Amino acid sequence: MAKVDTSLVAHLPLFAGVGPEALDEILREARSARYPKNTAIFEQGADAQSFFLLLHGHVRAAKTTPTGEQIVVRYVAPGETFGLAMAIGAAHYPATAMAVDDSVVLIWPISAWPRLIERFPAIAANTLQAVGTRLQESHTRILEMSTQQVEQRVAHALLRLAKQSGKKLDRGIEIDFPISRQDIAQMTGTTLHTVSRILSGWESQGLVESGRQRIILRDPHGIVVLAERTPDSGAA
Amino acid sequence: MAKVDTSLVAHLPLFAGVGPEALDEILREARSARYPKNTAIFEQGADAQSFFLLLHGHVRAAKTTPTGEQIVVRYVAPGETFGLAMAIGAAHYPATAMAVDDSVVLIWPISAWPRLIERFPAIAANTLQAVGTRLQESHTRILEMSTQQVEQRVAHALLRLAKQSGKKLDRGIEIDFPISRQDIAQMTGTTLHTVSRILSGWESQGLVESGRQRIILRDPHGIVVLAERTPDSGAA
DNA sequence: TGCCCGTTTTGCGCTATCGCAAACTAAAGG
DNA sequence: CCTTTAGTTTGCGATAGCGCAAAACGGGCA
Numbered sequence: 001m002a003k004v005d006t007s008l009v010a011h012l013p014l015f016a017g018v019g020p021e022a023l024d025e026i027l028r029e030a031r032s033a034r035y036p037k038n039t040a041i042f043e044q045g046a047d048a049q050s051f052f053l054l055l056h057g058h059v060r061a062a063k064t065t066p067t068g069e070q071i072v073v074r075y076v077a078p079g080e081t082f083g084l085a086m087a088i089g090a091a092h093y094p095a096t097a098m099a100v101d102d103s104v105v106l107i108w109p110i111s112a113w114p115r116l117i118e119r120f121p122a123i124a125a126n127t128l129q130a131v132g133t134r135l136q137e138s139h140t141r142i143l144e145m146s147t148q149q150v151e152q153r154v155a156h157a158l159l160r161l162a163k164q165s166g167k168k169l170d171r172g173i174e175i176d177f178p179i180s181r182q183d184i185a186q187m188t189g190t191t192l193h194t195v196s197r198i199l200s201g202w203e204s205q206g207l208v209e210s211g212r213q214r215i216i217l218r219d220p221h222g223i224v225v226l227a228e229r230t231p232d233s234g235a236a
Numbered sequence: 237m238a239k240v241d242t243s244l245v246a247h248l249p250l251f252a253g254v255g256p257e258a259l260d261e262i263l264r265e266a267r268s269a270r271y272p273k274n275t276a277i278f279e280q281g282a283d284a285q286s287f288f289l290l291l292h293g294h295v296r297a298a299k300t301t302p303t304g305e306q307i308v309v310r311y312v313a314p315g316e317t318f319g320l321a322m323a324i325g326a327a328h329y330p331a332t333a334m335a336v337d338d339s340v341v342l343i344w345p346i347s348a349w350p351r352l353i354e355r356f357p358a359i360a361a362n363t364l365q366a367v368g369t370r371l372q373e374s375h376t377r378i379l380e381m382s383t384q385q386v387e388q389r390v391a392h393a394l395l396r397l398a399k400q401s402g403k404k405l406d407r408g409i410e411i412d413f414p415i416s417r418q419d420i421a422q423m424t425g426t427t428l429h430t431v432s433r434i435l436s437g438w439e440s441q442g443l444v445e446s447g448r449q450r451i452i453l454r455d456p457h458g459i460v461v462l463a464e465r466t467p468d469s470g471a472a
Numbered sequence: 473t474g475c476c477c478g479t480t481t482t483g484c485g486c487t488a489t490c491g492c493a494a495a496c497t498a499a500a501g502g
Numbered sequence: 503c504c505t506t507t508a509g510t511t512t513g514c515g516a517t518a519g520c521g522c523a524a525a526a527c528g529g530g531c532a
Contacts, residue, residue: 063375067466069383073375088368094375117361124360125353131367132324138374139299139309139330145381146425147305150519181480189382194519196481212479212528230303386489416509427490432511448498448509 004032004106012079013130014053017122026116026123030106035099037178041083044096048085050107054078057103058165058177062186063095072186074134075100075177077165086110087127101177145189153188154198155227158208162217171209171218178213202226240268240342248315249366250289253358262352262359266342271335273414277319280332284321286343290314293339294401294413298422299331308422310370311336311413313401322346323363337413381425389424390434391463394444398453407445409456414449438462 004027009015015023032055035041041052044064059076073095076082085093108116117124144153158175166173181192181199188195199215202208207223209216217223240263245251251259268291271277277288280300295312309331312318321329344352353360380389394411402409417428417435424431435451438444443459445452453459 063379065379065383067383071379071382073378084368087364088372089365090368090372094372118357121354121357121360124357124364128323128360128364128367129325131364131371132320132326135367135371135374136324136326136330138371138378141378142309142374142381142425143299143301143307145378146307146422147301147303180478186382189378191520192480193482193521196479197519200481417511418509428510429491429512430489432509433489436511 004030008055009053009079009106012053014079014081014123014126016126018120022120026120027106029112029116030108032104032106035103035105037099037102039099041097041099041103041105042093044094045092048083048091048093048110050083050109051081051086051113052083052097052108053081053106055104055106057099057101059103059105060098060100060183061095062098070186071189072183074137075161075165075179081127081130084127084131086113087131100179150188150190150194151198152227152229153190154184154195155223157184157187158215158217159220159223159227162220166217169216172216173220174214174216179215180213240266244291245289245315245342248289250315250317250359250362252362254356258356262356263342265348265352266344268340268342271339271341273335273338275335277333277335277339277341278329280330281328284319284327284329284346286319286345287317287322287349288319288333288344289317289342291340291342293335293337295339295341296334296336296419297331298334306422307425308419310373311397311401311415317363317366320363320367322349323367336415386424386426386430387434388463388465389426390420390431391459393420393423394451394453395456395459395463398456402453405452408452408454410450410452415451416449 006020006023006027009027010020010023015026018026030053035057041059042048042050044062054076056078058078059082061073061076061082062070063073064070076097082097083093085091117127144156148156161175161179162173165176167176181195185192185195199208199210202223203210205222207217207219207226209218242256242259242263245263246256246259251262254262266289271293277295278284278286280298290312292314294314295318297309297312297318298306299309300306312333318333319329321327353363380392384392397411397415398409401412403412417431421428421431435444435446438459439446441458443453443455443462445454
């Protein structure tokens with residue numbers, strides 16, 4: 001059982017208010033695992049047997065309809081938890097988690113959860129905070145889908161990704177994991193075709209530089225402007 | 237300070253795992269208030285000073301964009317908490333809460349929250365569960381907005397309302413609070429015009445009976461069928 | 473090096489839904 | 503009982519974005 005270095009995770013919001021020796025105890029219940037790029041960590045509908053903390057890499061959580069359509073629920077960045085089905089009393093995972101990059105995760109058995117939150121109530125409070133934040137983001141997303149056009153939604157989505165997982169380059173900000181037009185479509189409620197058209201347009205305006213599963217925001221401010229444009233504030 | 241009857245709220249999920257004397261202590265920190273129909277309980281953006289438990293009535297939580305468009309985040313039914321901004325570390329309410337019926341609520345000052353969850357960790361766990369459930373519902377809503385057409389989304393929305401706040405009648409199930417076409421539009425990401433057209437259609441098929449801020453599902457099963465119809469499973 | 477396959481691009485017609493406008497209806501209040 | 507006002511219905515033209523199809527592209531792998 002590989003031992004996890006306490007100091008690596010001590011600063012995470014999840015463990016705020018938890019003492020060092022307690023942290024050690026918590027980590028002792030976890031195991032770590034590596035998932036290569038494009039491997040599933042758990043499938044939607046499977047028994048929820050574990051919950052996870054992402055250490056390295058990036059994970060896409062996606063939800064599929066009975067008819068096969070998919071949406072991307074979120075991208076998990078290092079330091080974030082995912083697969084918290086048990087915390088909300090669900091017996092099955094409501095989405096599929098897939099490593100989009102080589103990823104390393106900590107894994108706790110769900111059986112550890114009740115004990116954990118009893119001994120360390122701060123964990124419950126911190127998790128509540130994290131889930132609450134995600135709920136808010138979710139509402140923002142619904143608001144956008146209800147009131148904005150596709151181009152603005154794509155702009156907002158890219159800006160959020162850049163904020164969460166952007167790598168600063170001299171030429172701009174690069175989304176730091178492989179992401180396809182299809183993925184972006186599934187985050188914004190549109191089709192890959194429309195996303196492709198939008199990015200092509202932006203590219204010719206010098207707003208972005210993009211290629212196969214790769215996007216660089218060359219003019220983040222210009223994209224902010226786009227994102228905030230109301231349906232009728234005239235374009236060029 | 238009107239005293240709240242412990243037995244009235246003891247069964248609520250929020251208080252699961254909390255002993256009777258503890259419950260008494262918790263309730264002692266709350267005050268109750270009555271909000272007449274169509275009065276605001278708090279406004280989006282206001283300092284979050286309290287959190288709430290709805291005892292009677294119905295409350296609409298709605299989010300407004302800078303440009304004035306609105307969406308309905310949810311309808312709160314009796315027994316549910318709302319205004320939990322503080323639990324997620326937000327200083328301001330992210331939405332406006334309005335009583336859509338004469339309503340009675342319990343109100344705690346946010347200052348009570350840290351103490352509450354420290355003394356009664358079950359409260360944090362129960363709240364986490366509630367917020368988690370709402371997050372899931374939120375994702376379902378996003379999935380629907382991304383993959384379904386308006387008619388199906390309206391069908392799903394009405395079925396959920398009927399489940400949450402439906403009153404059984406001989407002629408069907410009535411949504412037990414005043415709700416306008418506009419409200420439904422703001423729940424499903426469409427316009428009141430489109431909702432009106434859809435309901436008119438359903439009415440002539442005998443699926444619903446509706447009027448001014450009033451909707452009765454006369455054939456819930458028929459609506460389920462509609463809700464599950466894929467975009468191209470042929471209509472009549 | 474060359475092939476194969478997943479991704480991206482682009483054209484084009486179609487339609488679900490919006491947006492505006494106007495008439496209609498019914499509850500509420502004086 | 504009448505007036506006011508908020509909610510609802512309906513028609514019609516406009517269009518954003520979809521869906522389908524096909525071609526171009528580019529990496530990875532044998």
